[in-house]
Amino acid sequence: MAEISFPLPDLGEGLIEATVLEWLVSPGEQVERNQPLVEVETTKSAVELPSPQAGKVVRIHGGPGDKINVGEPLIVFEVPDNTAGIVGTVPKEEAPKRRVRLSAVLDED
Template sequence: MAEIAFSLPDLGEGLIEATVLEWLVAVGDQVERNQPLVELDTTKSSLELPSPQAGRILRTVGEPGDVIEVGDTLVVFEVEDDTAGIVGGVPKQKPKRRRVRLNAPDED
């Protein structure tokens, strides 16, 4: 048996965090690959994040209302084979926060 952590993946479109709305699994549950794990809310939409693999849920991180940043651990699985990797990837470094600078139009 091995433990594998699954981090919040890059959700695209410059999103750097998501808010936990509801956990769809509990500690001790056996899950299958692609089974919905958690419902998240971003600044752009709500989504259900599927499980990247089969295994037993050892730990979930965050309660409803908690903000999780991209790259932070979301779920820890117990799996039969530690060579079974997580589908997809997460950047090793946290993304930089973006700032938008608005310039006033030039007045003639």
């Protein structure tokens, strides 16, 4: 398994920090891409941050009221090594299916 850290992104217009209001996920939880992770408050507004990826939450940084600087770790995910960072999905290996049958009289000249 590989760990992937997601730092607090710049939430717009050069903001340098945000305050954690409420975590919506907890360590050990499996999250999906775009699932809301945390509600944070900046000097402009309160926003929910969607998860950048699917994975298991390993660690969260900061509790309610704590300030986190942009670029500092916010949350760490654990993902299987061979799919870490992948865009798209691993194709399933399926038994071949057909609807077309071949018919031919082959002259073996």
